[in-house]
Amino acid sequence: xxxxxxxxxxxxxxxxxxxxxxxxxxGVSAGIIIAIVAASERALLxxxxxxxxxxxxxxxxxxxxDELDLFEWYGDDIDTMFVDTGxxxxxxxxxxxxxxTERLLEQQDERGDPQRGTQERLWLLEASDTLGDVDxxxxxxxxxxxxxxxxxxxxxxxxxxxxxxxSWPDKWRWDRLDISARLELLLSALQGRxxxxxxxxxxxxxxxxxxxxNTGLAAAxxxxxxxxVSDVLEExxxxxxxxxxxxxxxxxxxxxxxxxxxxxxxxxxxxxRTTGVVVGLLVAIVLGALLGQRIYARVRTINALTDQIxxxxxxxxxxxxxxxxxxxxxxxxxNAMLDKIVxxxxxxxxxxxxxxxxLRSPLTRxxxxxxxxxxxxxxxxxxxxxxxxxxxxxLATFSSLLRxxxxxxxxxxxxxxxxxLGDVLREVVDLYEPVFSDAGIQLLLDLQxxxxxxxxxxxxxxxxxxxxxxxxxxxxxxSTSVTVSLTATxxxxxxxxxxxxxxxPDHALPRLTERFFRGDKxxxxxxxxxxxxxxxxxxxxxxxxxxxxxxxxxxxxLRLPRNTQATxxx
Amino acid sequence: MNILLAEDDHEVSDYVIKGLREAGHTANAVDDGDTxxxxxxxxxxxxxxxxxxxxxxxxxxxxxxLRAMGNTTPVLILSALGEVDHRVEGLRAGSxxxxxxxxxxxxxxxxxxxxxxRRNVTEQDTTLRVADLELDKLTRTARRxxxxxxxxxxxxxxxxxxxxxxxxxxxxxxxLEKLWGLNFDxxxxxxxxxxxxxxxxxxRQSDDALIHTVRxxxxxxxx
Numbered sequence: 001x002x003x004x005x006x007x008x009x010x011x012x013x014x015x016x017x018x019x020x021x022x023x024x025x026x027g028v029s030a031g032i033i034i035a036i037v038a039a040s041e042r043a044l045l046x047x048x049x050x051x052x053x054x055x056x057x058x059x060x061x062x063x064x065x066d067e068l069d070l071f072e073w074y075g076d077d078i079d080t081m082f083v084d085t086g087x088x089x090x091x092x093x094x095x096x097x098x099x100x101t102e103r104l105l106e107q108q109d110e111r112g113d114p115q116r117g118t119q120e121r122l123w124l125l126e127a128s129d130t131l132g133d134v135d136x137x138x139x140x141x142x143x144x145x146x147x148x149x150x151x152x153x154x155x156x157x158x159x160x161x162x163x164x165x166x167s168w169p170d171k172w173r174w175d176r177l178d179i180s181a182r183l184e185l186l187l188s189a190l191q192g193r194x195x196x197x198x199x200x201x202x203x204x205x206x207x208x209x210x211x212x213x214n215t216g217l218a219a220a221x222x223x224x225x226x227x228x229v230s231d232v233l234e235e236x237x238x239x240x241x242x243x244x245x246x247x248x249x250x251x252x253x254x255x256x257x258x259x260x261x262x263x264x265x266x267x268x269x270x271x272x273r274t275t276g277v278v279v280g281l282l283v284a285i286v287l288g289a290l291l292g293q294r295i296y297a298r299v300r301t302i303n304a305l306t307d308q309i310x311x312x313x314x315x316x317x318x319x320x321x322x323x324x325x326x327x328x329x330x331x332x333x334x335n336a337m338l339d340k341i342v343x344x345x346x347x348x349x350x351x352x353x354x355x356x357x358x359l360r361s362p363l364t365r366x367x368x369x370x371x372x373x374x375x376x377x378x379x380x381x382x383x384x385x386x387x388x389x390x391x392x393x394x395l396a397t398f399s400s401l402l403r404x405x406x407x408x409x410x411x412x413x414x415x416x417x418x419x420x421l422g423d424v425l426r427e428v429v430d431l432y433e434p435v436f437s438d439a440g441i442q443l444l445l446d447l448q449x450x451x452x453x454x455x456x457x458x459x460x461x462x463x464x465x466x467x468x469x470x471x472x473x474x475x476x477x478x479s480t481s482v483t484v485s486l487t488a489t490x491x492x493x494x495x496x497x498x499x500x501x502x503x504x505p506d507h508a509l510p511r512l513t514e515r516f517f518r519g520d521k522x523x524x525x526x527x528x529x530x531x532x533x534x535x536x537x538x539x540x541x542x543x544x545x546x547x548x549x550x551x552x553x554x555x556x557x558l559r560l561p562r563n564t565q566a567t568x569x570x
Numbered sequence: 571m572n573i574l575l576a577e578d579d580h581e582v583s584d585y586v587i588k589g590l591r592e593a594g595h596t597a598n599a600v601d602d603g604d605t606x607x608x609x610x611x612x613x614x615x616x617x618x619x620x621x622x623x624x625x626x627x628x629x630x631x632x633x634x635x636l637r638a639m640g641n642t643t644p645v646l647i648l649s650a651l652g653e654v655d656h657r658v659e660g661l662r663a664g665s666x667x668x669x670x671x672x673x674x675x676x677x678x679x680x681x682x683x684x685x686x687x688r689r690n691v692t693e694q695d696t697t698l699r700v701a702d703l704e705l706d707k708l709t710r711t712a713r714r715x716x717x718x719x720x721x722x723x724x725x726x727x728x729x730x731x732x733x734x735x736x737x738x739x740x741x742x743x744x745x746l747e748k749l750w751g752l753n754f755d756x757x758x759x760x761x762x763x764x765x766x767x768x769x770x771x772x773x774r775q776s777d778d779a780l781i782h783t784v785r786x787x788x789x790x791x792x793x
Contacts, residue, residue, distance in 0.1 A: 432758075434760075435763045459751065459753060463752075466756050473758055528757075
């Protein structure tokens with residue numbers, strides 16, 4: 001059941017990962033493309049925008065100011081509109097003015113669009129009705145009539161026009177106009193001033209029912225004007241770049257600039273923007289799929305391996321890509337974990353094999369003895385003691401096995417301290433001296449150094465030398481002396497236990513530290529068969545070594561690093 | 571002696587309690603740590619025997635708690651975890667002795683009696699006397715019937731230990747542990763050899779054997 005659900009879980013989580021990747025990459029790439037497009041659009045529209053802002057500011061300023069300085073607007077252009085009056089047939093100033101005006105209008109029609117200069121002159125001649133009856137150009141007539149010949153009427157008229165233009169502000173009485181009138185005037189002025197094609201003006205709301213003249217915009221209300229940038233306005237299928245003047249009464253004036261040429265760029269940009277989103281999505285899907293696939297493939301490999309492990313196959317290892325990335329580290333960790341598991345499992349297997357082979361027979365013997373005891377009617381202490389001793393032996397073997405196993409797990413290092421190995425040797429030799437002496441063996445201690453400080457567990461080293469001396473007693477009883485010596489090199493403490501016994505057959509030397517290994521001659525000598533295995537295990541956790549050689553007896557050499565990387569216990 | 575045993579294995583518990591009562595002690599058992607801690611703080615016990623692994627508060631924590639409260643009742647910890655680390659941990663927590671399972675009852679008894687007695691020995695005693703045997707702790711010398719006995723340091727230490735536990739059975743394991751710091755049993759009977767050496771020296775002056783062998787248990791020094 002679990003084997004069926006795990007891969008599907010993995011798949012769904014990798015799908016989630018792929019979707020996430022796609023979204024992230026999409027967001028980033030689309031964002032970049034849109035930002036680029038938006039920047040280019042802003043660059044395209046910037047001059048247009050500046051123009052519209054300038055226009056709006058001028059309008060606002062003019063609407064607010066006490067007097068309208070139209071000449072500032074018209075003065076420059078008013079001279080440029082030359083009207084040819086040479087062939088005009090006029091007998092009176094009235095006729096001349098009418099002909100002049102007609103000629104102006106003709107010229108304007110010929111040019112095809114209203115020119116500023118023409119508009120200005122028409123205004124000043126009151127040919128336009130926009131000014132209402134504010135001021136009659138009576139003085140124009142009077143001025144013309146004062147000339148001696150009609151030939152000079154043209155120059156006189158031009159002079160009068162310019163004169164009137166000069167004194168415009170005084171006559172116009174701008175300050176008396178209400179805001180609607182000002183606006184009307186300004187709009188007409190603007191229409192006259194600029195190319196009609198370029199300027200886009202619109203009063204909002206577009207509802208025609210709203211009568212601008214009757215909205216009664218007061219100057220005070222106009223103070224609340226706000227300027228907001230509006231978006232692109234489409235009117236008559238033309239693009240207009242606008243700003244909106246809010247007029248404070250709910251109405252507004254939209255001022256803009258037709259931007260047909262920019263329209264193409266802007267709409268292209270809009271297309272690019274959409275394309276950016278789409279391209280970003282495509283890039284994201286491809287990249288996301290590739291990355292997701294790569295990750296999924298590696299996860300799948302790891303998953304396949306762990307699946308194999310679950311089924312008991314510990315031989316395979318993950319391949320490293322060599323990139324040193326997270327996946328490599330994970331793979332390396334899994335491999336290291338597997339190595340550790342294999343070594344632990346072989347340890348466990350060895351212990352269980354040992355138990356099967358070497359504990360079963362003594363336990364069976366014990367059982368037989370107990371069975372025998374049941375047949376005795378009145379068992380005495382002498383009948384029972386051997387059984388208890390047998391049980392003790394089994395327990396001793398068992399606890400030795402357990403001890404080796406625990407040592408091999410490496411948990412012992414916590415109890416490491418620094419101590420003088422010479423002290424340990426002195427104590428062990430002191431303890432065993434009477435026993436050796438009783439056995440007719442001289443136990444010699446040769447300490448070539450005052451202090452050989454090592455780090456480790458001193459109790460364990462006591463056990464090491466105890467075991468080695470026990471072995472000498474048991475297997476080298478014919479020795480006349482056994483020597484225990486201690487020297488030290490720069491990096492190692494070297495302890496030697498050297499007996500004068502028969503030694504060990506060469507083929508058996510490498511097997512001495514195996515659990516339950518006994519030389520052929522000593523099958524019945526007793527002992528657990530674990531003494532040297534324990535010695536080897538203790539050496540291992542201290543990162544030391546133990547060597548056996550035959551040298552006029554058995555010579556056991558122990559090497560222990562003098563500065564092991566152990567943290568001393570407090 | 572009044573002894574409290576905290577042990578959740580009822581078979582072990584019954585066996586130990588029965589043995590302690592047969593040896594003439596008052597012994598009672600509880601089977602969880604919390605009750606043990608309550609009993610230990612309220613009752614007047616001479617020795618506490620605590621299993622290391624107990625339901626509720628564990629043995630080592632009980633010792634720590636008791637010592638923190640200023641309770642100095644001797645504690646013997648029983649444990650199936652026989653490794654050095656655990657032994658050190660138990661002793662460091664303030665327990666007085668530590669015994670690994672499986673154990674012989676004689677071992678428990680010997681240790682409990684040693685712990686109970688130790689409480690009564692005054693630290694100021696610098697001279698120990700048993701019959702005509704005298705031990706001067708200051709000069710580290712021994713005399714028997716007025717004659718001085720030449721002792722090696724290891725022999726002196728052994729005699730001192732035996733005299734401090736006069737009248738009590740001292741097991742081989744106790745001697746190995748307390749005197750030589752060996753927490754495992756060597757195959758060879760080194761203890762017997764040392765005892766025999768000491769005996770020879772002590773008995774040289776007199777025919778009265780003071781160190782007696784208790785079969786299946788250990789040794790006892792008495793008149």
